Amino acid sequence: MLIFDQLEKNDPQLRLLALVVLGGMGMLLAGLWWVQIVHARDYQENLETQSYRTVRIPAVRGKIVDRNGNALAENHPAYNVSLYLEELSRQFKTNYAGKAKAAAARLVQQREEMGKTLGRRLTSKEKKQFLLGADLKDSLGRQARYEVASNALTLLSRCLQEPLSLDAADFEHHYEKSLVLPYPVTNNISSVQIARFEEEPDRPQGADLEIQSTRFYPYTNTAAHLLGYLQRDESSIAGEEAFFSYRLPDYRGAIGIEFGYDPELHGRAGEKSVLVNNLGYRHAENIWSPAEPGRNVVLTLDLPIQQAAEKALQSAPIEAPVRGAAVVMDVRTGDVLVLASVPSFNPNVFIPKLSPAENDRLHDPRLRPEINRATQEKYAPGSIFKTVVGLACLEAGLDPKATIYNPGFTYVGRRKIHDLAAPGLYDFRRAIMFSSNTYFITNGMKAGIENIVKLGKRLQLGELIKLPTRQETRGDFPSLERIRAGWSDGDTANLCIGQGYIDVTPLQIAVMTAALANGGKVLQPRLVDRIESQDPASDEPPHVFPRGQVRDELGVSPRNLQILKDAMRDEVEDAGTGARAVVAGLQICGKTGTAQVTNERNQVINHITWFISFAPYDRPRYAVVVMVESGSSGGLTCAPIAAKIYEALLQSERPKPPQNLAQTE
Numbered sequence: 001m002l003i004f005d006q007l008e009k010n011d012p013q014l015r016l017l018a019l020v021v022l023g024g025m026g027m028l029l030a031g032l033w034w035v036q037i038v039h040a041r042d043y044q045e046n047l048e049t050q051s052y053r054t055v056r057i058p059a060v061r062g063k064i065v066d067r068n069g070n071a072l073a074e075n076h077p078a079y080n081v082s083l084y085l086e087e088l089s090r091q092f093k094t095n096y097a098g099k100a101k102a103a104a105a106r107l108v109q110q111r112e113e114m115g116k117t118l119g120r121r122l123t124s125k126e127k128k129q130f131l132l133g134a135d136l137k138d139s140l141g142r143q144a145r146y147e148v149a150s151n152a153l154t155l156l157s158r159c160l161q162e163p164l165s166l167d168a169a170d171f172e173h174h175y176e177k178s179l180v181l182p183y184p185v186t187n188n189i190s191s192v193q194i195a196r197f198e199e200e201p202d203r204p205q206g207a208d209l210e211i212q213s214t215r216f217y218p219y220t221n222t223a224a225h226l227l228g229y230l231q232r233d234e235s236s237i238a239g240e241e242a243f244f245s246y247r248l249p250d251y252r253g254a255i256g257i258e259f260g261y262d263p264e265l266h267g268r269a270g271e272k273s274v275l276v277n278n279l280g281y282r283h284a285e286n287i288w289s290p291a292e293p294g295r296n297v298v299l300t301l302d303l304p305i306q307q308a309a310e311k312a313l314q315s316a317p318i319e320a321p322v323r324g325a326a327v328v329m330d331v332r333t334g335d336v337l338v339l340a341s342v343p344s345f346n347p348n349v350f351i352p353k354l355s356p357a358e359n360d361r362l363h364d365p366r367l368r369p370e371i372n373r374a375t376q377e378k379y380a381p382g383s384i385f386k387t388v389v390g391l392a393c394l395e396a397g398l399d400p401k402a403t404i405y406n407p408g409f410t411y412v413g414r415r416k417i418h419d420l421a422a423p424g425l426y427d428f429r430r431a432i433m434f435s436s437n438t439y440f441i442t443n444g445m446k447a448g449i450e451n452i453v454k455l456g457k458r459l460q461l462g463e464l465i466k467l468p469t470r471q472e473t474r475g476d477f478p479s480l481e482r483i484r485a486g487w488s489d490g491d492t493a494n495l496c497i498g499q500g501y502i503d504v505t506p507l508q509i510a511v512m513t514a515a516l517a518n519g520g521k522v523l524q525p526r527l528v529d530r531i532e533s534q535d536p537a538s539d540e541p542p543h544v545f546p547r548g549q550v551r552d553e554l555g556v557s558p559r560n561l562q563i564l565k566d567a568m569r570d571e572v573e574d575a576g577t578g579a580r581a582v583v584a585g586l587q588i589c590g591k592t593g594t595a596q597v598t599n600e601r602n603q604v605i606n607h608i609t610w611f612i613s614f615a616p617y618d619r620p621r622y623a624v625v626v627m628v629e630s631g632s633s634g635g636l637t638c639a640p641i642a643a644k645i646y647e648a649l650l651q652s653e654r655p656k657p658p659q660n661l662a663q664t665e
Helices: 002-007 012-038 040-049 085-118 124-128 134-160 168-177 191-199 256-260 262-266 303-314 356-362 382-395 428-434 437-447 449-458 489-496 506-517 558-573 634-653
Strands: 051-057 071-083 183-186 207-216 230-232 251-253 270-276 282-289 296-299 324-330 336-342 404-406 409-412 415-418 424-426 521-523 528-532 550-553 589-598 604-615 622-629
Touching: 071 134, 085 134, 134 168, 134 183, 134 191, 134 207, 168 183, 191 207, 251 256, 251 262, 256 262, 303 324, 303 336, 303 634, 324 506, 324 634, 336 506, 382 428, 382 437, 382 449, 382 489, 382 506, 382 558, 382 589, 382 604, 382 634, 404 437, 409 437, 409 489, 415 437, 415 489, 424 428, 428 437, 428 558, 437 449, 437 489, 449 489, 506 521, 506 558, 506 604, 506 622, 558 589, 558 604, 589 634, 604 634, 622 634
Parallel strands: none
Antiparallel strands: 051 270, 071 183, 071 207, 230 251, 270 282, 296 528, 324 336, 324 622, 404 424, 409 415, 521 550, 589 604, 604 622
16 A cells, blocks of 8 residues: 555655654544543443532512502512532531541540450451441531531621521521522621621631512501512412422512412513532523513502501591501592501511511401401491482482481380480481481381392492402392391391491492492492503503493482482581581582491490591592591591591692702803
8 A cells, every 4th residue: 555655665754753643543542442431430420410400580570559650569689698508518528527537536446445345356347336337427517517607607797797697407408408509698688788798808708699689668568458468489380380499589479469460570480500510519500591570560559648548547536556447539430549457567577487576466366457457357337328228218209308306216116226316307418417317217118128228239239349459358238138038127227327237348338439429330449550561661561451440330310319419518518427527628528427336245345437428529539438446436536537638639639849950050
């Protein structure tokens, strides 16, 4: 062949080149043999012990804002200090080696002492008990890791000027189950502590700051019942990957808007992969899919009016603590501007978790601050239901000018029912103004219980509004079947004055009051205006909820509604029981109510006081409902609260003064 022919020419340079080429090929073949044959098993084991772990990354939760854009629930960055254990692995190993060496020396000494005691050489079986067994090695490893981490926390305590301690069981559980993730040391540190940490030259190895988006309620107790709160929950939502090796802390809505619109607020979790070695330590990570932030929920609530209503409730002229509710509703659209309940709670206390002390306060059996009294608790309406009874009587042909004498009581059968209205003659107007039991029982029984119940059914009393907040009761109201079987005149008399088989929520009463104000339309309360993207530059269209959805119609004549409306105006404006609700420059139509609460022995143990109203008289826009438990009367306790709410409404309508611009020369 040509190559060998050339070599046979005895060319020394060519022979040298051939030797170099052959030597290089030999080295390559030797290296290949060394890698693929000699160390094949080592590389295979290394590949088998390195693998990926998937980590679920929570999305940034959407905001909850009021109708004017004020954030009622938002997110703020929380700065947490964590230990990255992979950076401490060498210290773990060094500390363990020292402990293992000391333990081995002790065992050797114990073995020699035993041999001296026995006066002979130990057998192989006897020597085994002085070897470092697997259990002892594991124990020494746990001790070594704990000491290293505990020393790191001691240094961090000095740096942050905050006492930190390490729970051995919790740390070991994290090491065994979540070694890929950093170990959390302390959460939500202050700005001063952040500065100290960043400026500390001797902070421990492996310690680092992490930024986490955390739910925050800037107005604390304001509208807390409507907003709701979050609970820890890292489970996947519909459409997300179900399997993850690890899940970072995440939260779900438990009640309120946070619960009802959790799918929109929650967003979609992201995913990252973490490469770990054979010891389980992290080597590298890569985000596979970023988290998609949740969408904002825009409420119909008006923050300044909500705050004014809550403040007014808390100032009720009764012995503290006040327990009550207030609702303000736009009678034209059904928009709920205020949904207040006191006492309230601070939803911030649920993050990261509820403390035992806060849990005890939330479940105080007397105050029950966790209950939304505007929608979740039912109450006897008392005399405010006389508006419905009076309207049913007018529809049945009652002459509003016809009078009935009230001697201060009335009899139904042998039962005597007292009348708190002063004795005298009462027509429809005066009976509404001073809330005569005798007038409404007498005329209600003449009109017939069926007419009253049918009108109440059109108002959806005893029915769920179907709120998405997990905070609703349907209340109680008799059906036509109920009044046609086992119903007595005494039951009718009770219903005519808002007692007996009737219980309502303040929101149901707000719907009723709005229907009296707007001409008979029973509207669906509207809590949410729209759901929109967090990004103001997004092209994604918002989802807007329709206004003014009509659930039913009262079907009564405008004349009779006007008669009732005039009487309710006079109750406030003409020195009736609602006179303390008067607000200058605004004609208010109202009705007071006081319902008795009895025990199983029919003894009165409490009173529920009410004031329902709408304004302005000529073109109603707002329905305002106030309820206070343990009040003295609707006129004394609730009417002044309503007046303060109307003042806030008037203030909100006044044009804002122009801002002074700084002048420059």
